[in-house]
Amino acid sequence: MSDPVVSLMPVRSADLVVGKPLRETIYDWHGNMLLAAGYVLENQAQVDELIDNGFIKDSAWDVIPTAPRPSMPMAQSKKPVVAEPPKEENNAGKEVVVAMDDVRWYVGETLYLQLIDNSAVRYTVRMIGFVKNKTVFVTAPVTDGKFEFVRDGQTFVVRAFSGKKAYAFVTAAVKSVHSPHPYLHLAYPKEVRCTVVRKGVRAEVDIIAAVSLGSPERSCAAIITDLSMGGASATIKQMIGSKGDEGQIKFKVRAAGQDEFLNLKMVLRSVAPSENGEGFKHGFEFVDVSIHDRLILSAFVHQTLAEGD
Template identity: 40%
Template sequence: MPDSSPAKDAPDNPASNSATNPAANPAANTTVNLDEARLQIGDSVQIQPLGEPNGARHYVRLIGFAKNGSVLLSTPKVDGSYIFVRDGQNYVVRAFSGKNAYAFSTTVIRSVAVPYPYLHLSYPKDVRALVVRRGARAKVNLIASSRRLDAQGQEVAEAVAASIRNVSISGALIVSPHPLGLQGETLRLSFKLSLNDMVTLVTLDGVIRAVNPGGEEIGPGMIAYGLEFVGGNPQDRITLTAFVYQKLLEQEAA
């Protein structure tokens, strides 16, 4: 512990137990206890005001929790300064562990300033677990640059602008008004990801598995390419995985 067959984005009530159809949704939902999530002290978690889909999301650290007692998180900061959090405020907390993403609703029991700022949150009765399958795709709209590679992995074409419409940990759907390559060829894709309030430039190679001319969903004059990621820097793959899990969980909440 992180915007196509689109995955749905955790309802504002993250612990809701609505049924899902695994065949229709690449990410399956279950309900667990907080201790089953196996979150670790120091993990980065995201908090957002409950019931505010466009509310500010802040990344904080898990300090610890006492079962059936409370959850302790660091107080969020903006531009290096702690923000005011009132007692009684309701939040959605989102976290990532292993191949799963988790969300639960909670209430601020006490916002503490001494000896250092931190939050006491109510212990959740249920935690929504999003079990992310390998092919689960998050809807995004990311600007990217694409370069075609030869059989030796060397760049043989100038960078061409493209847009990423959805992404998974194993591939992406990209569109461009320019020809990028043929089925079976490899592209080097570079794009920026925003995760934990930090922007990271990621570069991954992907084999073109499908090429489709533009339609209503893609846009006139656009060409769609289905990519399967291959190789790549391990750190970039980790960053991508965290980003996809974050987006899937956020989209479940929309």
């Protein structure tokens, strides 16, 4: 049975003021207490972190999170008191319902539109902005360099990713505007569903890669069959290396409309015959990944997941 929707809502920036006590207790995604009501925020960095990761109870929440760790007295600690989160896999797929204006949307945010009555039709657009309870503005859908015709009333499932969170809502096209610049009005959604994307979630792919492994170095071609932020599975014609061998894996992805080349340090963690009997399936763990490469991986994995739903 799937987990029920948790009645938490993201903390509002208006409720967080440096130097003033919190009016409400703030929880993490799992319902564990982060900061008790009355805690005095020290700096803007704390405020920004809570806007991205903090939640408060809404009026419908009548279940208190079980056994949160008690907060330390204010006189003893100035740092946020963070409860130990439960294991990630126990919370995979747990959902909250949030308001459109409670999400930290950015101009230029990538949104994925999928027609409800024809799931094969998908568009990638950018958010321009929104007017609360009125409309959401996005760039006009483009395919092969040509603007797509979207009729008024067409309904879409819209998906977006921000950090570790995936958002989805249902909306309809209100009006296509062609001048002076093409853009699309979407109906303002009544609610947005928000789900945490697990760190280890994998996207099914078919990517050609170059692998070099061990000492002396052995190199070969590979086909990456699934990819995550933490590693990849790849099929290679012959068995290459032993568990624990270190090496490099190089491949190209297209993320946010640009081709990006990745050259990642990795460790071989598993080798087994492939399911179809052709070659061997190798499991690689990425190590020492730069911030830049993490951003590329995150964008590509999230984009692939959205387009594959």
